[in-house]
Amino acid sequence: MKKQFKERAVKLLGSEAEDYFEILKKPLIKSLRVNTLKINIKSLVKRLEGKDWVLKQVPFIKQGFWVLKGPKHIGNCIEHFLGYFYSQEPASMIPPLVMNPKPGELILDLAASPGSKTSQIAAMMNDEGLIFANDVQINRIKILKINLQRIGVSSVIITRRDGGNYRKNPCMFDKVLVDAPCSAEGAVRKKWSILNQWNLRMINKLSRLQRFLIYSAFTALKPGGVLVYSTCTLTPEENERVIDCLLQRFPDARVVPFRIKGLKTRPGITEWGKESYDSSIKHCARVYPMDNDTEGFFIAKVRKR
Numbered sequence: 001m002k003k004q005f006k007e008r009a010v011k012l013l014g015s016e017a018e019d020y021f022e023i024l025k026k027p028l029i030k031s032l033r034v035n036t037l038k039i040n041i042k043s044l045v046k047r048l049e050g051k052d053w054v055l056k057q058v059p060f061i062k063q064g065f066w067v068l069k070g071p072k073h074i075g076n077c078i079e080h081f082l083g084y085f086y087s088q089e090p091a092s093m094i095p096p097l098v099m100n101p102k103p104g105e106l107i108l109d110l111a112a113s114p115g116s117k118t119s120q121i122a123a124m125m126n127d128e129g130l131i132f133a134n135d136v137q138i139n140r141i142k143i144l145k146i147n148l149q150r151i152g153v154s155s156v157i158i159t160r161r162d163g164g165n166y167r168k169n170p171c172m173f174d175k176v177l178v179d180a181p182c183s184a185e186g187a188v189r190k191k192w193s194i195l196n197q198w199n200l201r202m203i204n205k206l207s208r209l210q211r212f213l214i215y216s217a218f219t220a221l222k223p224g225g226v227l228v229y230s231t232c233t234l235t236p237e238e239n240e241r242v243i244d245c246l247l248q249r250f251p252d253a254r255v256v257p258f259r260i261k262g263l264k265t266r267p268g269i270t271e272w273g274k275e276s277y278d279s280s281i282k283h284c285a286r287v288y289p290m291d292n293d294t295e296g297f298f299i300a301k302v303r304k305r
Contacts, residue, residue: 005185005198012234012269016290023290028189030067030074031058032085033093033116036123037152039084047079058090059262060292061097063123066090083150088116091186091287091294095177095230096120098258098301103128105174110163110217113140115147117179122153132173134159134166167216175226176217180210182231182238186296189289207237211245218250218304226256227302232295234286236272239298243268243284244277252305257283264291268300 001021010017034041041063045055048070058064071077075087096117101107103125112118112133122131133148133156135141141160148156163178183203184194214229221227229246231238247253255278259265268284270277287297 001195002198004200005195008235012236013288019290020288023293024188026189028089028295029293030070031088031090032065032067032074033061033088033120034063034065034085035083035119035151036063037127038082044079044084047084058093060260061090061093064088064090064093081150083152086116086119086147086151088120089190089295090292091232091297092116093120094260094263094285094287094297095179095228095299096124097260098299099175099177099226099228101125101129101175105129106132106172108132108134108166108173108176108217108220110134110166110176110178110213111136111180112158113137113144115144115151117177118144118156119148119151119153121177122148122151122155125155127153127155129155131156132159133157134161134163136160136162163213164216167219169220171222172220173225174222176221176228178210178214178217178227178229180206180213180229180231180238180242182206182210182233183235185233185235186287186289186298187232189295203235203237207241210238210242214242214246215249218246218253218302221304223252223304225304227304229300229302231298234288234296234298236269236275239286239300240268240270240272240277240281240284241275243281243300243302244275246302247278247280250304254303254305255280255283256301256303258285258301263287265299266291268298
């Protein structure tokens with residue numbers, strides 16, 4: 001574990017940093033989200049438990065389950081191929097919950113591949129409405145297409161655009177999700193090699209990209225609409241700084257507090273090093289791995305006045 005990574009974690013967490021380092025060494029428990037577009041929760045649970053799976057419900061989402069006992073690769077079972085569930089980490093299920101999409105809405109998922117959150121949004125909308133699922137790389141588009149076909153979503157238009165181009169569609173969408181490319185610090189439990197690539201230069205480069213994407217997304221949002229920004233990293237440069245820059249650039253942006261029953265979160269930080277952020281950023285949520293036995297995540301809910 002890199003010295004600078006550890007020093008920054010101690011700065012963020014103080015005496016709890018050791019708990020954080022310990023949980024990072026523990027592999028994630030396999031997890032899934034029931035695809036209610038194809039099967040109801042009770043039926044899938046009964047079907048899987050009939051095959052000697054042991055499931056435990058994720059406390060903050062009724063469609064989410066940890067797989068305490070099951071096949072080594074749950075993605076190889078027939079229920080996965082049929083689209084009855086999506087293999088998804090519980091923390092990844094949080095941003096759509098915060099967005100709270102409704103049937104009939106027009107929604108943009110700006111960086112959609114591989115499709116976990118897009119398919120979750122579609123299920124929450126009962127596949128009624130329209131979702132623009134965008135990504136920029138053709139290989140990621142292929143993965144997105146395959147997953148959405150397997151899940152059985154029909155309310156999605158897949159686009160391949162630079163995310164910044166959506167600024168050319170001002171005030172178009174009811175809600176926008178920016179699940180931004182990030183340093184993936186929160187996903188270390190899933191892939192330890194992430195720490196080998198981790199460095200401050202990469203973090204600052206990604207922060208610039210994230211600001212570019214969120215500015216475009218906010219421009220494409222209708223007045224009164226909601227933008228959800230999320231990352232699977234815990235670096236303030238990629239999280240609070242990005243939201244603070246959005247608030248400075250767009251006076252009509254306002255951070256909205258939220259709460260999800262059963263989920264333990266910590267407030268966004270308003271100071272980091274020599275930087276100070278808008279006080280409303282405390283309403284953002286930090287999800288630490290040791291609090292919910294998940295990945296690390298950051299989520300912000302922003303409304304356009």
